[in-house]
Amino acid sequence: MFDVDVPVLVVGGGGCGLAASIFLSDVGVRHLLVERRESTSALPRAHYLNQRTMEIFRQHGIADDVYEIGAPLANMSEVVWRTSLAGDGPLDARDLYRIDAFGGRSTAGPYAADSACPSTNLPQHRLEPLLRLHAEDRAPGGVRFNHILDEFTQDENGVTARVTDRSTGETGTVRARYLIAADGGRGIGGALGVPMDGDAGGFTIISVHFSADLSRWWSGDSALMTNFVSPEGGLISAYAMVAAGPSWGLASEEWALHFNLPPGGTVDLSTEAVAARVRELLKLPELSLRIHHVSEYLPEAVVARSFRVGRVFLAGDAAHRQPPATGLGLNTAIQDAHNLAWKLAAVLGGQADDALLDTYEAERLPAAHQNVAWAMSCFLNHGVLHACLGAMPGLPAEARAANFRELLSDTPMGETRRARAREVFGTQRTEYQAHDIEIGFAYPTGAIVPDGSQPPPRDPMGTTYHPVARPGHRLPHAWLTCDDVRVSSHDLVGNQGGFALLTGPLADEWTVAAKAAADAHGVALSVVPIGTDPATAGWRQADGSWSAVSGIGDGGAVLVRPDNHVAWRSPQGSDHAAEELDAVFRRILGHTPAPGERS
Structure with a gap:
């Protein structure tokens, strides 16, 4: 028998659970992760990592490893529509449309201006092993694959779970203060009675992961994805194919081909039949290929009615599931884990009241609804x-x-x-x-203190982002320099659960107030004055972009949460800076407002 007592139990070792493990380790929360599978996913299904996710990976020291093996932007800057990949008929291998994508080509300017991190493409079967290495390195012995959650109960003080090591049959008890359900919706949410609202899948998607040399026919070195629309029609008349690496562009060795089956439609999914189907769809009857995996799933557009039930938090696919369009599934899941980790650390460390954990649902549930609908x-x-x-x-x-x-x-x-x-x-x-x-979403309520300002306009087509350091919004990226060092404004926060107060160059009262607030609330809080004068010591703007997006004057301040979202902002200085900042932290950390203070 093994018995474990940990602050947090994470159930699920996919992208969401492994990311949660990494983030919890970085903010100092001891935890145990259990995953029923023997290893990480063998499927390349999720693959696109957007800028916000890569910013999070940068904060936690993962981004460089992802970029090293992920697709360079030059090899993922186009999406193409064609009639077929090959063929010699008059309607074969004809381009229908090409669109610049993901921050490449004509979209490069705004994407590069608004983030230090390009998006990238790294299929799930390559990303998850990398995340597992980071998770195991930061929590030795705390990441256990081939372990299954048999059952759990919760009480007012914590969660008690029975876990079985599937390799040995040994069963043990895990006692945790909190549980993160990153199990892909495989049972915990249902056991808690949480309904999933939305539309279930009305058709089946078949995904085929295979290897082949397509360099003679692929849509170009810059194309990541090709959507095919067949002039002939038939059972499978539209399908999509994505380069899956490990080399990229025309050199890609692996591919993921996805097609829909209408209700009642069936196909032979044996290896031989699928290989023949791939050759038929691509119009390459003599193509040499090797099938790795064939999988099927029903796409859904559903969101859990609640993300928190007592001491259990739903995250990732356990909380929301959406069609693959826009690549929001895995990205939203990783952002769930990022939002929750620092809050758990603050509560477990005694700096925050348990009410802070309610803001996880308040912030992430509306974000999930938006992403699923989109x-x-x-x-x-x-x-x-x-x-x-x-x-x-x-x-x-x-x-x-x-x-x-x-x-x-x-x-x-x-x-x-x-x-x-x-x-x-x-x-x-x-x-x-x-x-x-991808980066313009904001939290209207939650662990923030609104400043009364109006939100920026939202582009109804979802393309144009307006950076603003308004409470609830992601901190805008701006390049800053100090001596010979150049960093993003995001880099000022760190990865250990601390806050940052970014001030104007004449904000001494906020510096004094910050020390008092940090001492009173037991939080890590760094103060970073940002100026414009090259002769001034400390950080200064590299290009003036911070002044354009911060919304503060020389005496103002912006408080940034550990997850790089703005918590509070004061445009100018204050004669009561210490009292104001103390009240801000009491509100953010979920403490009861002081008498006479408006909540």
Whole structure:
């Protein structure tokens, strides 16, 4: 028998659970992670890592390792639509549309200006082993694969779980103050009676992971993904393929091909049949390929009604599941873990009241609703794209082929139809240029103190991001210099659960107040004055961008949480700085407001 007593039990060793383990280690929270599988995922299903996730990885010392093996931006800066990959017919291997994507090509300017971290592409079957190495290194003995949660109960003081080591059959008891359910929705949420609201999958997605040399036919060295729309129609008339590395661009050795099956549709999923199907879809009948895995799943657009039940927190797929469009699933999951880790550390360390943990749901549940709805909207818009090509559902094969012949013809009507298609296809920037969706989200309520300012405009197409250091928003990125050192404003926070107070150059009263607040509340709080004068000691703006986004004058201050979201802001100095900052921390940390103070 083994018996363990830890502050936090993490159930699930996928991307969300492993990230939670890393973040908890960095903020000093002892924990145990248990995962039912013998190893990490063998599937390349999730792959796109957006800028916000890479910023989090940068904060926790993971980003460089991810970039080292992930796709360079130059090899993931386009998404392409084609009729087929190869073939020698008049409608074969024809480009239908290309869109710049993910911060590459024409989108490079705003993406680079708004973050120190480019997005990247690293399939799940390569990311998870890397995360596992980091997690095991930071919590030796605390990450246990091939261990299954049999059952759990909770009381007012903690959670008691029975866990079995599947390799030995040994069963033990884990006692924890809190439990993070990162089990992919495999049972904990259901056991707690938490409903999942939204739409269940109405069709099946088949994913085929295979190796082949496609360098002669792939859509170009800059294309990460190609969507295919077949002029012939048939059971599988639309499908997508993503480069899966380990080399990138035309040199990619592995691929993930995804296609939908309508309700009632069936295909033979044996290795031989799937290999033949891949050759048929790509129109490469002699292609030498090796099938690694074939998987199927039902896409959903669902969000848990609650993210907290007592001492249990739902995160990742246990809390929200969405279609693959926009790549928001894994990114949202990692951001869940990032939001929760510092709050658990503050409560377990005695700096915060348990009420701080309620802000996890207050902040992350609305973010999940937005991301799930956005992913579903982008997913459904592919049907609009197909319709504008003349590939409407139920259309006879002959009529469908005729539509494509006219679309691709050298005639005035063909030119008109292509021009119209370009306008319609441009709407899919909501998926592949979702810059504001990825980094522009904010928490209207939670562990923040609003300053009464109005939020910036949101682009209804999700592309244009407006940086602002308003409470609840992600801290805007700005380059800062000190002597020969150049850092992002994000780098000022660190990864150990501390706060940062970024002030103007004439904010001595906030510096004094910060020391008093740190002492009173037992929190780590660094003060970073930021100036513009090159002759002034300390950090200064490299390009003036901090002044443009901070919203403070020379005497003002911005309080940044450990997760790099703005907690509070004062545009100028104050005659009562110590009292104000003390009240701010009491509110953020969930303590009861003082008599006479407005909550």
